[in-house]
Amino acid sequence: MQIVRGVRRRARRAAGRLRRVWRRSLQLRVVTSTLVISVAVVAVLGVTLMQQFTKTVVEGRTNAALTEAISDRASIVGQLNQPPGEVSKPSTTGLGDPAPSAGDSSLDRAAIAMANRAGEASRYTVIIKNEAIPGEYRATNEIDPRSITADLQQKVRDGRLNDTQSRTGELYYFGKAQPEPGIAIGVKVENGYEIYHFFPLTEEENLLWSVRQTLVGVGVGLVVLLAAIASLVTRQVVTPVRLARQAAERLAAGQLEERLKVRGEDDLARLATSFNEMAANLALKIHQLEELSQVQRQFVSDVSHELRTPLTTVRMAADLLYEARADFDAAASRSAELMQAQLERFESMLTDLLEISRYDAGAATLDVDSVDMRDVVLRAVADSEALGEKQGARFALRLPSEPCMAEVDSRRVERILRNLLFNAIEHGEGKEIVVTVGADRDAVAVAVRDHGVGLRAGEENLVFDRFWRADPSRARTIGGTGLGLAISREDATLHGGWLQAWGVPGEGTQFRLSLPRVAGAELKGSPLSLVPPEIEMRRTWRAHITPVLSPATGERVLDVTREGGSA
Amino acid sequence: MRPHRVGAAGLALALVWAGASCAVIPTGGPPVSYEEQVQGDPLRKPYVRVVATEPRSEWTPQQVVSGFLNAMASLDDPGWKIARKYLTAEAARGWRPQVGVTVYDKGQIVKVPLPPDDAMETEVTLKGAVTGSIDGEGKYRARSRPGGESNLQSFPLIKTPQGWRITEVLNVLLLTEADIRRSYRPVKLYYLDHLQKGLVVDEVRIPVDPAQDFAESMVRRLLDGPTGTLKDAVSNALPAGTELRRVFTEDDKIIVDLNEAAANAISSGARGGAVDAMAAQIGWTLNQLTERWEVEVRVNGEPFYPDGSALRVGFDR
Numbered sequence: 001m002q003i004v005r006g007v008r009r010r011a012r013r014a015a016g017r018l019r020r021v022w023r024r025s026l027q028l029r030v031v032t033s034t035l036v037i038s039v040a041v042v043a044v045l046g047v048t049l050m051q052q053f054t055k056t057v058v059e060g061r062t063n064a065a066l067t068e069a070i071s072d073r074a075s076i077v078g079q080l081n082q083p084p085g086e087v088s089k090p091s092t093t094g095l096g097d098p099a100p101s102a103g104d105s106s107l108d109r110a111a112i113a114m115a116n117r118a119g120e121a122s123r124y125t126v127i128i129k130n131e132a133i134p135g136e137y138r139a140t141n142e143i144d145p146r147s148i149t150a151d152l153q154q155k156v157r158d159g160r161l162n163d164t165q166s167r168t169g170e171l172y173y174f175g176k177a178q179p180e181p182g183i184a185i186g187v188k189v190e191n192g193y194e195i196y197h198f199f200p201l202t203e204e205e206n207l208l209w210s211v212r213q214t215l216v217g218v219g220v221g222l223v224v225l226l227a228a229i230a231s232l233v234t235r236q237v238v239t240p241v242r243l244a245r246q247a248a249e250r251l252a253a254g255q256l257e258e259r260l261k262v263r264g265e266d267d268l269a270r271l272a273t274s275f276n277e278m279a280a281n282l283a284l285k286i287h288q289l290e291e292l293s294q295v296q297r298q299f300v301s302d303v304s305h306e307l308r309t310p311l312t313t314v315r316m317a318a319d320l321l322y323e324a325r326a327d328f329d330a331a332a333s334r335s336a337e338l339m340q341a342q343l344e345r346f347e348s349m350l351t352d353l354l355e356i357s358r359y360d361a362g363a364a365t366l367d368v369d370s371v372d373m374r375d376v377v378l379r380a381v382a383d384s385e386a387l388g389e390k391q392g393a394r395f396a397l398r399l400p401s402e403p404c405m406a407e408v409d410s411r412r413v414e415r416i417l418r419n420l421l422f423n424a425i426e427h428g429e430g431k432e433i434v435v436t437v438g439a440d441r442d443a444v445a446v447a448v449r450d451h452g453v454g455l456r457a458g459e460e461n462l463v464f465d466r467f468w469r470a471d472p473s474r475a476r477t478i479g480g481t482g483l484g485l486a487i488s489r490e491d492a493t494l495h496g497g498w499l500q501a502w503g504v505p506g507e508g509t510q511f512r513l514s515l516p517r518v519a520g521a522e523l524k525g526s527p528l529s530l531v532p533p534e535i536e537m538r539r540t541w542r543a544h545i546t547p548v549l550s551p552a553t554g555e556r557v558l559d560v561t562r563e564g565g566s567a
Numbered sequence: 568m569r570p571h572r573v574g575a576a577g578l579a580l581a582l583v584w585a586g587a588s589c590a591v592i593p594t595g596g597p598p599v600s601y602e603e604q605v606q607g608d609p610l611r612k613p614y615v616r617v618v619a620t621e622p623r624s625e626w627t628p629q630q631v632v633s634g635f636l637n638a639m640a641s642l643d644d645p646g647w648k649i650a651r652k653y654l655t656a657e658a659a660r661g662w663r664p665q666v667g668v669t670v671y672d673k674g675q676i677v678k679v680p681l682p683p684d685d686a687m688e689t690e691v692t693l694k695g696a697v698t699g700s701i702d703g704e705g706k707y708r709a710r711s712r713p714g715g716e717s718n719l720q721s722f723p724l725i726k727t728p729q730g731w732r733i734t735e736v737l738n739v740l741l742l743t744e745a746d747i748r749r750s751y752r753p754v755k756l757y758y759l760d761h762l763q764k765g766l767v768v769d770e771v772r773i774p775v776d777p778a779q780d781f782a783e784s785m786v787r788r789l790l791d792g793p794t795g796t797l798k799d800a801v802s803n804a805l806p807a808g809t810e811l812r813r814v815f816t817e818d819d820k821i822i823v824d825l826n827e828a829a830a831n832a833i834s835s836g837a838r839g840g841a842v843d844a845m846a847a848q849i850g851w852t853l854n855q856l857t858e859r860w861e862v863e864v865r866v867n868g869e870p871f872y873p874d875g876s877a878l879r880v881g882f883d884r
Contacts, residue, residue, distance in 0.1 A: 038575065045583060108615065108745060115613035129618070134630045135637025137618040141611075142777045145618055174643070174777035222582060226575045 026241075027234040034230035035223065042219040050212055057204050062166055062183055068124070069185040069197040070164060072114060076128065077189050079110035111138035127196040136193070143198050144172035147184060156186035156194055163187065171198050181205050240268045244275055256283040301357040304350050311347065318343050345481070352483040356466070359490045366409045366494055368519045373404040373413075373444045377437055380417035384425065392430035395421075404439040407519040412491040416499065417446060419484035420511045424450040427509065438527035442517055443497075445528040449510040455503025463501050464489045488513075497523055502530045610782045610816060610856065614775055615749055617641045619649035624730035629676050631731045632691045632722050636674070639664065640746040642774050655725065655732045663738040668701040668751075671719055672744045688725045688734075695719045698744060701751065704794040705771035750775050754785055757851040758793050758801035759844050766851055767801045769793045782814040782856055786823060789852050804844035806831035812867070814853075820861045820879075823849055830866050830873075842871075842878065850880030 022028060107128060114126040118140065125143035130136035139145065147170070155165045164187045170179035181204075185197040243260065250258040258279060260272040322340045325333040358364050381395055388395060424433045428450035436447045455463065462468050467482040485499075492499035497515035514526035529536065619641035622634055631653060638650035651659035674695035682689040696716050699709040720741065724731045742751075751772040760767050771794060773784050790809055793801050808828035815822050832841040850862045864871050864878045871878035 034575070038579070041576065041579065045579070049583070105745065108749065111615040115615050118613055127618070129620075131620070134620065134622075134626065134634030135617070137620050137637070139616045139618050141613055141616075175779055218582065222579055226579075229575060 027231065027238050030234045031227055031231045035227045038223050038226040042222055046215045046219050050208075050215060053211060054208055057208060058168060058183075058201070061199065061201060061204055062168070065124070065183050065185060065197065065199040066164060066166060068199075069166075069187070069195075072117065072126070072197065073162070073164075073187055073189065073195055075113060075117075076110045076193075076195055079113055080106050080189070080191070080193060082106055082109070107136055107138055111140060115140040124197055124199045126198070128193060129196075130191065130193045132192040142174040142176075144174055146172045147179075147182075147198055148186070148196055149184070152184055152186050152196075153194075156188050156196075159188060161188055161190065168201070171200060237268070240272070244271065247275065247279075251279055251282070256286065297357055297360045300353060301361070304353045304357065307350055311343075311350065315343055315347070349481040349483070352481045352487060355487055356483055356490070359487070359494075364490070364494055366519070367411065368407050368409055370405055370407050371410045371413075373406055373408075373437055373439070373446065374399050376408075376410055376413050377417060377435060377446060380414050380421060381435060383414075383418055384421040387422070388425050388433070391425050391428075393425050393428050394432050396432055396434045398434065398436040400437060400439060404437060404444045406439075406444045406515055406517045408495060408515055409491075412494070413513075413515070416488040416491050416513055417448070419488045420446075420448040420513070422484065423511070424448050424452075424509070427452040429453070431508075434532075436528060439517075440525075440527040442521065443514055443523055443525065443527055444517060445512055445514040445526045447510055447512045447528045447532075449508060449532055451508040454505045454507050455501065455509055456505055460501045460503060464499070496520060498526065500530055502532075504535070507535060610780045610814065610821065612781065612856070614781075616643065616775070616777060617746070617749070618643060621649055622653050622730055622732075624728075626730055627681055628689050628691045628722075628724045628731045629678070631724065631733065632676055632693065635722075635733060636693070636741060636743075639740045640742055640750060642750055642776055645776075653733055654736060655727065655734050658732075658734055658736055662736055664740045665703065666738045667703055668740045668742050668747075669697060669719075670699045670701065670707075670742055670744060670747050671695040671697050673716060674719070674743050675716075677718075686726070688723065689731075691722045691724060693719045693722070693741070695743075701747075701772050704791075705773060705788065706794045706796065707751075707753070707770070707772045747772070752781070754788065755852070755855060756785075756789050756793065757848045758797065759804055759848070760801055763802070763844065766847060767797065769797050769801070780814055782821065782853060783811060785852055785856075786811045786814060786849065789848065804832065804841050804848055805829070806841075806845075816860075820863050821853055821857070822863050822865055823853070824865045824868055827867055829864070830871070833872070846878055846880045 107130075111126065111128055114128070118124050118126070125139070125141045127137075127139045127143060127145060127148065129138070149167065149169055152165060152167045152169075159165060164185060166183055166185040168181070168183050171182035171184065172179045181201045183199045183201060185199070187195050189195060247258050247260050256279065259276050262269050262272045262276070318336070318339050321336045325336040328336065377397070377399065381397065385395065421433070421435070429452045431451040433451075434447075434449040436449070438445045438447070464485050466486045469482070489499045492513055492515070495515050496519075497513065499511065499513050501509060501511050503509040510530065510532050512526060512528055512530050514523060514528070516523045531539075617637055617640045619638035620634060622631055626634065635650060635653035638653060639647065641647075641649065647662075647664055650664075651662060654662060672695060674693060677692040677694055679691075694716055697710055697719065699707060701707050720737065722733045723735050725734050726732075751774050754771055754773045756769040756771060757766040758769055759765075771788060773781070773788050775781060776784055790805055790811060792798070792803050806828050808826075808831075810826045810828065812824040812826060813822075814824070829845070832845045846862075846864060849864060853862050862880045864880075870876060
């Protein structure tokens with residue numbers, strides 16, 4: 001059983017390999033189709049030729065045989081009508097040709113005349129018979145009466161007098177086990193006699209056989225030649241195409257200086273020229289874009305830096321005003337408070353901009369240290385608790401009992417968690433916020449779940465875009481910069497981890513951060529599921545009970561405008 | 568790819584056309600001299616056979632007897648299976664026609680009125696003059712004083728559901744002179760005289776068997792040895808146990824292929840005399856078929872002598 005399975009698996013694998021080779025090789029396909037077509041053409045041609053040739057040869061022989069048989073018939077009829085005992089020719093030779101003598105019946109004489117006419121070479125044999133008279137049945141040489149087929153006999157009997165019937169078929173001879181091809185010609189003459197002539201077609205068969213051998217040889221040679229030509233010509237076309245493909249692959253891999261060799265002026269040379277032009281233009285454009293983005297990044301970085309100095313001065317002045325606000329009238333005092341708050345926000349935004357421009361410049365580095373993820377989570381939650389209380393949000397922590405050690409940059413991870421918590425507080429509508437920590441052998445994960453309005457389909461990735469918001473008209477309530485999630489994702493990526501979002505309108509949002517335990521290791525999976533377990537359970541349960549109501553579409557129909565999107 | 572395929576098809580057509588043009592018979596060219604060869608195959612002389620027909624239920628007693636006489640003359644089936652169908656089952660079992668042949672001439676079935684429809688048995692008489700006989704060894708003995716026409720044999724017949732059948736028949740073949748001329752060829756077999764110096768003729772009649780060449784029949788009969796009349800006076804140089812494998816023609820030669828026992832002739836006799844005698848016997852016997860062909864004796868398809876040289880019996884051509 002196992003052997004059978006193994007064989008089947010191996011056969012399947014071989015078939016798969018074959019199919020892959022077939023699909024990948026243009027040359028193989030062209031050669032195969034050329035082979036198939038040329039085999040068909042050669043076969044049709046050969047069969048037609050052979051049929052024509054056979055027909056001509058057999059027809060020619062049949063016509064000659066018919067002429068001979070008809071001339072024999074007259075002589076036999078003459079002999080049969082002659083009364084016996086009127087032959088004057090004496091018997092001379094003892095063992096030579098049979099000679100008629102006086103005592104022979106007319107039938108014997110006719111048969112002897114036929115035997116002698118056919119000659120020593122035995123060109124043909126004759127049977128004369130009369131079923132109405134007992135014993136009137138003569139054959140010459142070795143011809144076996146089985147050679148008279150039933151249909152020929154029937155046709156001769158039913159036919160008119162002297163109506164010659166011929167038929168190609170098998171002739172049987174005494175002393176030969178196998179029948180030979182030949183022509184049988186039958187005719188009915190007076191007094192109920194039937195005359196059958198048998199002409200062997202052995203020579204014609206040999207001729208046709210040798211012709212067929214030649215035709216088969218030529219056909220096979222032709223097909224092989226055609227396949228070789230097809231292979232050669234395809235090679236000439238396929239080789240440059242293959243080179244172009246390799247060049248395109250290298251180009252796609254980023255080697256923008258890749259170029260093709262141009263040889264001659266044919267179609268393929270023109271293809272190579274166009275390819276090279278395309279590559280050059282592409283390289284130029286990419287270079288320009290790179291420069292442009294470099295300039296932009298530099299600009300952002302410079303602007304942020306330049307803004308810092310005047311901001312510090314403004315901040316100091318604003319601080320003075322803010323501290324002295326008790327002396328102002330109500331309106332001026334309110335203005336000083338507002339200015340203070342907005343300046344704080346401006347400052348943090350500037351910090352974020354600087355941070356992100358550092359990422360863009362590729363200047364961000366990790367300061368890896370082995371820490372317990374539970375401590376990191378607890379610190380971040382403690383930092384956010386004040387804000388949470390202000391918004392009326394409660395935190396629920398689900399931490400594992402044993403330590404979750406991981407090699408991470410705790411400052412950055414803390415920032416990610418702070419951003420996630422901040423985001424959850426902002427969109428959680430004062431409901432419970434669940435923070436879960438999970439770990440397995442290779443990875444640790446933190447999930448932050450709120451029960452706010454959730455995310456619409458397709459927004460799971462948009463939330464990480466810079467300055468993205470679900471509803472552009474809505475103002476940021478608690479002063480997020482719009483860059484927090486973008487920075488968080490950059491931080492996660494820097495760790496070789498993932499930061500992903502899940503959200504359903506009305507159900508809330510969950511962000512999951514997954515990090516490898518060892519710095520630099522590749523992350524293969526996360527210990528926590530992206531979709532909260534209770535939602536997953538309900539979904540399968542609902543799908544199980546009423547499979548008609550698709551939960552996904554139902555949730556989309558229930559969609560209410562979600563306000564806000566990112567921190 | 569397209570132009571290439573069209574080109575290939577054109578190439579194929581050109582090849583076929585070239586091949587076709589080769590097959591046309593050339594109409595020019597110088598005259599070519601022709602070297603005359605021996606015409607025909609002496610082993611395949613034309614001859615005529617009687618084919619036995621099975622009796623029919625509607626035949627009269629006379630027709631049944633006439634058919635039986637013809638069936639006896641047929642050599643197509645060695646066991647006379649068809650001839651036996653003319654006999655009742657009992658008579659067919661006991662019939663031993665191999666004993667000999669009685670030759671008669673001017674045979675005639677005595678015409679008697681047809682028996683009435685309800686007759687269950689009748690008798691048909693064959694009249695004729697006995698001219699000779701052939702014994703089991705093939706020796707033909709002519710009746711020294713030809714007798715007049717007399718009743719040769721009476722065939723008692725009974726009516727069976729299949730038609731009339733002969734109930735009693737002699738253990739001998741009744742053949743006419745014409746049958747003998749047609750089917751029993753006189754052949755001279757050559758044997759050594761008692762001095763081992765010359766050849767003696769032993770003339771026999773050999774039936775023409777369509778299943779084998781007549782030359783093979785001749786050599787087989789030669790191997791069987793001389794007839795009783797000459798048995799004590801002549802000797803056979805062909806070693807005992809020799810059998811014929813085949814007789815055929817090759818390059819204007821008649822090849823007689825014997826089995827390995829023929830090679831014993833080399834060691835027997837004085838100074839290879841036995842080999843010469845054996846070759847002479849075969850050569851002279853086959854010489855009756857053709858006077859122009861050479862005869863070669865082989866052993867199991869190989870040349871006769873162990874050193875590879877052939878044993879040939881030549882005739883002046």
